[in-house]
Amino acid sequence: MKTPFLNPLASLALGAVACLGLGCRPDAASAPGVARAAARVTVQTVEWTPYAGTEEVVGTVRAQRHTVMEAKVMGRIVSLESRLGQGVRTGDLLVQLEAPELLARVEQARVVLEQASRERDRFQGLVQQQTVSPQEFDVVESRWRVAKAGMAEAETLLGYTRVVAPFDAVVSRKRAEVGDLATPGRPLLELEVPGELRLEADVGEALIDRLQAQQTVSVRVGRDLVLSGKVAEIAPAADPVSRTFLVKVDLPNTAGLRSGQFGRLAVSLGVSPILRVPTAAVLRRGQLEYVMIAVEGTAQLRLVRTGRVLGDTIELISGVEPAERVVVGGVASVVDGQKLEVTP
Numbered sequence: 001m002k003t004p005f006l007n008p009l010a011s012l013a014l015g016a017v018a019c020l021g022l023g024c025r026p027d028a029a030s031a032p033g034v035a036r037a038a039a040r041v042t043v044q045t046v047e048w049t050p051y052a053g054t055e056e057v058v059g060t061v062r063a064q065r066h067t068v069m070e071a072k073v074m075g076r077i078v079s080l081e082s083r084l085g086q087g088v089r090t091g092d093l094l095v096q097l098e099a100p101e102l103l104a105r106v107e108q109a110r111v112v113l114e115q116a117s118r119e120r121d122r123f124q125g126l127v128q129q130q131t132v133s134p135q136e137f138d139v140v141e142s143r144w145r146v147a148k149a150g151m152a153e154a155e156t157l158l159g160y161t162r163v164v165a166p167f168d169a170v171v172s173r174k175r176a177e178v179g180d181l182a183t184p185g186r187p188l189l190e191l192e193v194p195g196e197l198r199l200e201a202d203v204g205e206a207l208i209d210r211l212q213a214q215q216t217v218s219v220r221v222g223r224d225l226v227l228s229g230k231v232a233e234i235a236p237a238a239d240p241v242s243r244t245f246l247v248k249v250d251l252p253n254t255a256g257l258r259s260g261q262f263g264r265l266a267v268s269l270g271v272s273p274i275l276r277v278p279t280a281a282v283l284r285r286g287q288l289e290y291v292m293i294a295v296e297g298t299a300q301l302r303l304v305r306t307g308r309v310l311g312d313t314i315e316l317i318s319g320v321e322p323a324e325r326v327v328v329g330g331v332a333s334v335v336d337g338q339k340l341e342v343t344p
Contacts, residue, residue: 038339042329053269059201061261063192071182072160075099088165095163102158109154116147195253201265202244218266276313281328292327301336
């Protein structure tokens with residue numbers, strides 16, 4: 001009779017299982033006739049248990065109210081007294097620019113307005129004396145209005161040399177110093193309102209339908225800080241490059257929470273039944289994972305595939321069926337086929 005040919009991989013798997021069952025001990029291999037004493041163990045019946053699954057999406061903590069202060073006109077910075085972390089009030093002077101050409105423009109507009117005002121006053125008297133026609137007075141009146149508008153424009157431009165706080169805030173970043181040349185559009189300072197923070201996260205299209213406005217969600221910042229936030233905004237369109245949606249979650253005022261911190265948004269996947277056992281019940285040998293099943297008072301080795309670690313328990317994806325009894329106490333000293341003495 002010919003000896004059947006065994007696939008090398010199948011032979012390796014059978015050898016690994018045999019090794020697991022015997023514990024790879026010299027005495028077990030050399031003395032198979034020696035009976036082992038019954039092992040005292042505790043067991044647990046595997047049952048379906050509900051699990052509220054979640055998936056975490058990374059994000060960044062940012063201020064709800066944040067603004068970048070920029071220069072509207074060109075000028076040399078002569079005063080910038082704001083310091084990082086300094087609180088400012090609405091209307092407080094943040095940056096003072098020096099722009100002599102704007103001062104000259106205001107003086108020029110003032111002279112033109114004074115001249116137009118004198119001419120207007122003179123023509124008003126002439127109209128009353130019926131020396132000039134109303135049409136001639138209308139021309140003078142128009143020149144006076146143009147001069148008045150020019151004066152308002154020059155004063156407005158000069159006012160842009162004073163950069164003031166738009167609301168109560170703190171200085172979160174400085175981008176310029178005294179002596180720098182400020183140009184239109186150049187950022188000078190960044191302000192934000194402390195205590196009003198939110199988490200901004202890019203959520204994938206597979207999860208976005210599980211979120212809705214005003215929904216309460218869990219947010220974890222750092223290692224230990226877990227907060228309850230509320231979804232404030234959800235982008236209606238996905239980013240064409242990343243295929244993600246920007247989601248903003250308002251966070252409560254919490255001591256130690258600062259903008260720029262790393263956070264995780266927990267997106268609920270719903271409740272589903274899973275099988276799980278204590279983590280200590282699952283043994284590992286290399287890449288193999290297995291448990292011991294109590295079958296009619298005897299240990300039976302069972303290879304399993306595990307999933308998520310849930311606290312002190314672990315999910316069993318395959319290898320064990322519901323209602324089977326898994327050895328959870330004393331499993332490390334049990335080998336395949338050994339008699340078991342189950343204790344409460």
